[in-house]
Amino acid sequence: MEKREQLYEGKAKKVYATDDPAFVIVSYKDDATAFDGAKKGTIAGKGAINNRMTNMLMRKLEARGIPTHYVEELSERETLVKKVNIVPLEVIVRNVSAGHFASRYGVAEGIVFDSPVVEFSYKNDELHDPLLNDDHAIALGLATRGEIDQIRSCALRINELLKDILAEVGVTLVDFKLEFGKTAAGELVVADEISPDTCRFWDSRTGEKLDKDRFRRDLGNVEEAYEEMSRRLLGS
Ligand code: TMP
Ligand code: ASP
Secondary structure, three states, rough: EEEEEEEEEOOOOEEEOOOOOOOEEEEEOOOOOOOOOEEEEEOOOHHHHHHHHHHHHHHHHHHOOEEEEEEOOOOOOOOEEEEEEEEEEEEEEEEOOHHHHHHHHHHOOOOOEEEEEEEEEEHHHHHOEEEEEEEHHOOOOOHHHHHHHHHHHHHHHHHHHHHHHHHHOOOEEEEEEEEEEEOOOOEEEEEEOOOOEEEEEEEEEOHHHEHHHHHHHOOHHHHHHHHHHHHHOOOO
16 A cells, blocks of 8 residues: 555654555654643654564454554554544543543552543544533534443453553553544444553563653663563564
């Protein structure tokens, strides 16, 4: 498939058209932002790691019957995916308190939940991605009741699969964010990425943070954390 014009540039990825309207190419950047773009930086090598890690995990999801936008890894940083309309919801699954859960509700980080928490935010930078519930999302026309139900059950299945994959390499899946998209054929698929940018990974033994919180919170060893996750999950 041939790469054509750039369609979109996001904070961490660019999207290019191809000669087939059903497919686009995503290209992962080393750029990193936090707090709605207020904090900006670069994480050397991040684009290549996030590309390969996302693709590996999406292939595993596909193998377990979970549809994703993934088609084919084209290069270190570029992947062919199905063109979708993104459902404007950030779908967050939490197993352990951290981040906004801890700050919003005034609790410590590290509380292990008896069952996972699924949470939706309205994907809207100007409004700072406000938290919303199913009824809000439906009232705003962001998704139908059926789609919300499908998204929730899919997110919970993905949580179980990812928790197992990560446990095998000594990592606790604290929380993560998913995005879903609809193909022209109307299929709801997992889109965007699954990487240290969009997940919280804690070393199961030491609790060391191996994700983008090292950048968000200026903890140092940012590149090293991405490289460590790459070694554990991708073997390099
Ligand atoms: P939060 O605790 O800040 O709400 O983050 C929950 C999860 O979502 C965490 O794994 C990081 C991820 N996340 C994103 O992928 N994009 C974002 O813009 C934010 C705020 C969080
Ligand atoms: N990348 C996101 C932003 O700049 C935030 C984050 O991942 O913390 O809005």
